[in-house]
Amino acid sequence: MIRTPEQLEALIPAAALRADDSWWPRPGPDPFRLVVGARTLPAEQWLRPRPHDAALVTWRRALLDEQGEAAFQALPGTTAAGRAVLDLVCGVTGDVSSSSMTGRHPLDLAGRLVAEDLCLVDLTGGRPRLTGASLAMPNRWLLADKLGRDMLAVHVPVPGYAGQLAAVVDRFLTGLREHRIMTRANWAITDDPRLFQPAADSRARQGDRIRTPAQAAVSLHVRVEYQTLRLLPEPARDSALFTIRTAHEPLSALADRPAVAGGLAATIAVMPPADLDYKGVLPYREAVLELLRGYAGQT
Template sequence: MPEASLPPPALHLPYEAGPFRMTLGITAIPERDWIEADSTTPGQITERCRLLAERRAEVLADVPGAEDASAELQAMLAAHLTAFRPGWAAPHWDAAAHPLAVICPWVAEDFCLLKSGPEGPVLIAAILCFPSRWRLSDKIGRPMMAIHKPVPTYGETLGRPVDRFMGALKPGKLAVRYNWSVHEDPTLFQPTGHGRGDLDYSIAPDNAGDTLWLRVERQTFRVLPASGVVAFGIRTHVTPLAEVVAVPGEAARLATAVRGIPAELERYKSLMPYRAALLAYLDAQSDGADPL
């Protein structure tokens, strides 16, 4: 599909005003909405292919026994693209290639495959070109609860609901949720960066709109019917903060959401180096300024 015929990317704004609540926030979606295709897709695909070629060990991993589920995802994605993206590049592949390497140039989504286990869903394979500050090598072969152990309050609030949701997901049913953060770096491939605390004096209220970005993950879930493995898709959107606050009311809403993040999660998300500058900028862009 020619890039010129693709729509602009959706501006997902999933943050909520008020005190932060770690919730699953799942919404059902139809089959046709599984994969996003927009004007940023070709560039992201190009970057994915570069990363796969140059840093394969960092972006593709699996455990023994994951081959059938990987091949099932490949076949399901090929069928989806044929049905819903007929103008997109036809999905051809080398039969000898790893299925997750094969799908890398097809879509901008990353995929993690999660198989039910005694300790909850286990990450058995992934093509992860755009990690948001985590290393695939640290997580492969581990259950979801262990994967998210560094995330403050995840185990107490979200761990069991996530495990139950994945265990109850039925074939043919698709779901979506969103995750968001504010980053000082628009790079898509970010395997490190959590827990930064030193002040970043290069970011100030007068330049925060151009030096900070809203990073949103559109996360999809579906079961591969033959294997019973959950295909967890991640489409990453990185938007300059100035574009976000150009939407009426969003500066104030985002400021309220940032103020509602608990301190331990702020540290984990590395917001502390530029939190004051971010809030001052958002307050200046909104109708009324709240104190820092």
């Protein structure tokens, strides 16, 4: 039986979309400011498979087929970098890359083997830019809007990015070294249960309906992006690979993780309104804070 992406999404076990506690970023500083928050990741932990990944990978393949250019695009001249990505991914998954070269871009092939979204970043000229992506779980951004653009343009919607992070991120990316893998995390809250969320206008649709902690617990979801960055090997050393493993859980799933709930509440409590809006929290701030503090035992 051939199933649609929607049918396959319903078959993904909740455990496949649960964030490891180690994925969560540390509580934001007070007063709040943007930070890269990257650390070194041991090579053996890169793209480490988790239980139930098979269902997620099956869904990704169907979603990539259905969405076409909305989920995969790569600029001309990226084949060598894509092949380097495919070789790295096959080294983890055990697939044989040469047997799969069927006319698809190698980055597209790589994105069909793992649970992560894969993004290519060109590093030449000191201004890193997005040159390709296999993107099944975008968090309210359109690939067509970002492809070919530098990091400042990619992050235009992020409040404070231009002044606080743009130069830092460009230096960080162009300073990557082979065999040194970096990792960081990001998070957002959404009232949309779907995994594939490319539209920015999907943010905060239920602001008038979700008013209490009980409503927030069942109607809001938290998305955590566990991200890795690594320089590609020769002959593609002018490009980097950015991976995004997305966890997507109802807020109620934090009831058994008091430390995580408390850290997220601490961050939300110090965030300015513009950042809360970008994170999808602003219409629900008080209900979410009360809920998370209750989970953390702070009430």
